Amino acid sequence: MxxxxxxxxxxxxxxxxxxxxxxxxxxxxxxxxxxxxxxxxxxxxxxxxxxxxxxxxxxxxxxxxxxxxxxxxxxxxxxxxxxxxxxxxMLPGRPLLGRPAPPGLGRTIGRFLRRLHAIDPAAAGGIVPVEDAEPAEWLEDLDGPAHLLRVVRGSVPAPGRGRVLAHADLGAEHLLERDGAVTGVIDWSDAAVTDPALDFARLYRDFGPDVLAEALDAYGGLPGGTGRIVFYARCAALEDLAYGGAHGEAAARSLSWLFP
The missing domain is CATH 3.30.200.20 (Phosphorylase Kinase; domain 1)
Incomplete structure (x- = not known):
């Protein structure tokens, strides 16, 4: 062993x-x-x-x-x-998983993502993979309640064309907070040159539409609108429901805005 x-x-x-x-x-x-x-x-x-x-x-x-x-x-x-x-x-602060968004979280993350996504993807050549982010591929092996799966399968968006250097797993568990301020962004093991919508999806899943709108405003808007963000967020929530634990509990709370 x-x-x-x-x-x-x-x-x-x-x-x-x-x-x-x-x-x-x-x-x-x-x-x-x-x-x-x-x-x-x-x-x-x-x-x-x-x-x-x-x-x-x-x-x-x-x-x-x-x-x-x-x-x-x-x-x-x-x-x-x-x-x-x-x-x-160790960076200061605690992960935001299972906790409410501190004031201004959307603006903070929107500005952060604007800087991250402005990095020339060529600079990450050989460091991170280039991923197509084909939405239909997210349906492979996706499981969950039948009525929610029907919604996801019936709302597959067209692929986004833009590619940026993305964290690609920017959920509450990877955002550290102390005294109302974001103190760190951790766990970059899934980073890729991919669809920028992925970096907003888990933010939406974990904190809801108001934080997403704030983030997109600070970012400067995402070409193609929010359809891909919503789709990826729904898929990520169903994955976490299947995983269970604290992640599953957080995903269950998000269903009210992901599947209204």
Whole structure:
């Protein structure tokens, strides 16, 4: 049997930060793609599949993004490709998952995305994949209540034409907040050159239409309107319903505006 995520985290700490190897390892969270631990002042994130290439690419991506955006992103202390581990000093604040949007969240994220999406996609060549973001492909293996699936299947939009460097998983769990201010944007492991609508979809799923409208206004508007955003948000909510836990609970609360 292969090493557990905890064992790989401990091995990477022993190799790259031996002063923290004996401080204890506290689990912060466990998702579909990563497990995260806390050791000393570091977040130690372990890719589920030991993805060394992904770890190396994310470290390069974070350096690129940090030079252009106006919100903090992780600053990598070390990466271990063989163990699939990325470590960075913990940013202040708590994830917004399951919590209401602080005042001005939409404006803050809209400005952030305007800067992120202005990065020349060529600068991310070889760092992140280029994804077609074909809406119909989101229906593959999508599950959920039959009446909601009928709505999604009956509202598949045309693909968007624009391609930008996107976070592509910008949900509440990846937005940190303290004292009403956004203090960081974390977990860039799904970043891609893709449809900009993806970066608004989970914002809409998690915080509703008012925050989305505020974000789009600060962003300067999205060509093609909100149809793709709504579609991707609905698909993401159904995925989280199937996943369960805190993500499923948050998705269940969003159904009132996603499927009015």
């Amino acid at each position: 292969g090493e557990t995520a905890r064992e790989r985290a401990l091995r990477a700490l022993a190799a790259h930060a031996p002063d923290l190897a004996g401080t204890g390892l506290r689990e912060l969270g466990h998702g579909l793609d990563n497990a995260a631990f806390h050791a000393g002042d570091l977040v130690v994130r372990v890719a589920e599949r030991g993805d060394g290439h992904g770890v190396r690419a994310e470290a390069r991506l974070l350096a690129l993004v940090a030079a252009h955006v106006d919100l903090p992103v992780p600053v990598v202390r070390f990466s271990d490709e063989e163990a699939g581990v990325l470590a960075y000093p």
